[in-house]
Amino acid sequence: MSQQGVTPQSEDFSRWYTDIVQKADLADYSPVRGCMIIxxxxxxxxxxxKGGLDRRFKATGHKNAYFPLFIPESFLKKEAEHVEGFAPELAVVTIGGGKVLDEPLVVRPTSETIIGxxxxxxxxxxxDLPMLINQWANVVRWELRTRLFLRTMEFLWQEGHTAHATYDDAQVETMKMLGVYTDFARNDAAIPVIPGRKSNQERFAGALYSFSIEAMMRDGKALQSGTSHNLGQNFAKAFEIQFTDENNELQHCWTTSWGLSTRMVGAIVMTHGDDQGLRLPPKMAPIQVVIVPIFRNDGERGPVMETIQRLVPMLTDAGIRIHVDERETLSPGFKYNDWEMRGVPLRMEVGPKDVANNSVALARRDIPGKAGKQFVSQDGLVQTIRTLMTEIQANLLQQATDFRDSHLHEVTSSYEDFIAVIEGGEWALSWFCGHKPCEEKVQAATSAASRCFPLDQPHPGEKGKCIICGEEAEEMAYFAKSY
Amino acid sequence: MSQQGVTPQSEDFSRWYTDIVQKADLADYSPVRGCMIIxxxxxxxxxxxKGGLDRRFKATGHKNAYFPLFIPESFLKKEAEHVEGFAPELAVVTIGGGKVLDEPLVVRPTSETIIGxxxxxxxxxxxDLPMLINQWANVVRWELRTRLFLRTMEFLWQEGHTAHATYDDAQVETMKMLGVYTDFARNDAAIPVIPGRKSNQERFAGALYSFSIEAMMRDGKALQSGTSHNLGQNFAKAFEIQFTDENNELQHCWTTSWGLSTRMVGAIVMTHGDDQGLRLPPKMAPIQVVIVPIFRNDGERGPVMETIQRLVPMLTDAGIRIHVDERETLSPGFKYNDWEMRGVPLRMEVGPKDVANNSVALARRDIPGKAGKQFVSQDGLVQTIRTLMTEIQANLLQQATDFRDSHLHEVTSSYEDFIAVIEGGEWALSWFCGHKPCEEKVQAATSAASRCFPLDQPHPGEKGKCIICGEEAEEMAYFAKSY
Known part of the structure; x- marks a missing residue:
């Protein structure tokens, strides 16, 4: 155990995660099994x-709306695959206002049906087309084995739902939103996700094609971090979503849906965190700079706090999110550890010497110890901090990319090598026919499924032999253990 | 019926409201009885x-968090008054993951218990005190007689929950948040609400004292638009919320809760709307200025659209929320009606003459016809619009205040006069002892209850005789019919 009671990643990654989430005050267990308190x-x-995504959704023409939490049980049954996929996970309201309901109401596990x-x-x-709607909401899926943020009975998410006149329009939308997720993950959350298509076995219940962004956690496991589905005409036919086209003929719409949830918070923790705690990308950090005053007595306190009070409005006005840690009973060393645990990208120390020298000390969360600490002038501090923020953001993305790339292996040699890579906790990229028996064989052997056929294929235009069955395969897919 | 199929307010206010909410595309009925689609x-x-309130909550030191949707049934029973108040309104989940639950889960009607x-x-x-938490969430209260936004089975709201070391601290918080609601309602929503204390009969189930902001709708009825409760130690004792004080002695906390919901949208509609549709205060309007291009042929179209495309970025950069109505098959007159229905504060018309004269026409939603229309120079347009926005915002507040004040009556003469005022659809301000038999007598006679003892008492320091029983009364209260 480290000083703050965090299990090291190398010892037990799963316990490390739970320790960090609780010690960094991100979430807590609740008295309702499977539900967390954020x-x-x-x-x-x-x-x-939410902010990063909502801005992108609006910029691509989507509008927010809100649909009922409760869905009549009969609605779910209208799309055959959909009900089959979700039936085992439902929470059902059978009593309302003291009376047994004629038709039970399902607490939404997703809203394709009611929005349909x-x-x-x-x-x-x-x-009226395209109809471009998004909803920020809570959803419930009955889960027995839950983990904070990663898999909880209730979670918060956004679900986009759109309707289009043609298959092509729906497919363009599906890929556009996958692109929005990829852009957000990379550029805001500093997570180098891999966008790709899910196998037929792994697609959303009721979808024609499902796409996802897959992120690699620091234990090598994959985390599906956002999904975008081309629903074809499945829901349009189940709910009679029709329009008259330009020739005045009645047509069924083509619909899509796409979602990203509080699971993303878990992805940020497990992509960047280390044994000292969280490491937050500056663009996501609630606090970008924590200011710790250093003084031994009241005589030193005065000038130190005066300097800080002069710097604070300058930084705030520049849009930098800061926090001054004025807690009186705690030592600076305790505070350093505390803010490292919370992943604040930059710590600013201001002591009597800094007052005298017109300087401050800046310590980077992403570079431990003295190497990450520098004394800089108070003049031009806003620009200095902005530059460092950009560097830290880029460095976290680079570190995560390096880590990811060192754990990806293209395997074409043999099924045994392929299984060995997966069993070793890494990702295998191999030719895959996409068929169910092959996927099931891998799952039986390793408990891992295919993650995706990456959009960025390493050998475009080529074909190969499925690493599992040896039949012809048109694409390569990633296989890895996952959350 | 008016041109757009809206029932006039004077004919049937209730139908006017439903017409407006649907024709202005604010909300729709859903297939789940009592739940609406926003x-x-x-x-x-x-x-x-949300934006206006969240900013104010954060500025007063509150933090957002999120608690489970489901509450164990046993939790609600821990506070006797609370369960009595909410038991008849609960939606209950009895089946989860295909199995009957050992303990049913209640869909939160409010979160005092789980946050406790x-x-x-x-x-x-x-x-650790004060603990200042807010939650943005959906809640469910089983209602049989529902109205869009005003009373729905599921609604969206925020619920603040705070804990303090002393009664005084809790009371200061209760009044501070009532003040935040009052400030938001007056200055953003242009609704001159009356803040006051609820009678003992009308307080929140489990509270020591409840306070509310009461708004007058254009049919004279009152709408309770936000509430703030001093919960005393009731929930702290039920949930053992305790702290060690500075003398190291264990004490129960003093807690508060306060909430404002999607009902506020209904308040905005019914405070400002007229027979032509919504009238939105500029600070709340999703679109502040709608731009309607005017042209008869392609030759005129070009220069008009060029002018608009030059003005748009100028207005957008200035933070003005605009929309250009480029719909091709609709006449300008149809568009004018359509945007009046949606309550856009200012309409800008740009036609060939405006292009020639370097002008635009601006028509105010709050002043009908020619009186509200003016031709202004394109130079200084941002400033012109800003000034008009300020004027419209102030005018809507003034109109609502004048309307309210003309329907408030201080009644000290007799019980009969008091009842006559209430029956006439106005508000009576009278001395009231606050006792249950008196309140019940009025309710039996008029179906109206007391709205509040206003904080701003007209005769501070004086006493009077209760208008109902004649006993001594220390305060005056408003009585009115309400939603």
Missing amino acids: KPYGYELWEGV WAFQKWIQSHR | KPYGYELWEGV WAFQKWIQSHR
């Missing part, structure tokens, strides 16, 4: 995710 | 409410 610091991180009902009502003509 | 335009209005559980865990010492 604490203020964790919720601020989620607000950052609304689209059927709202869409008449090709002029 | 459409994009209505949700944007709610996002404005968390506070008990989080609070140890006086140094």
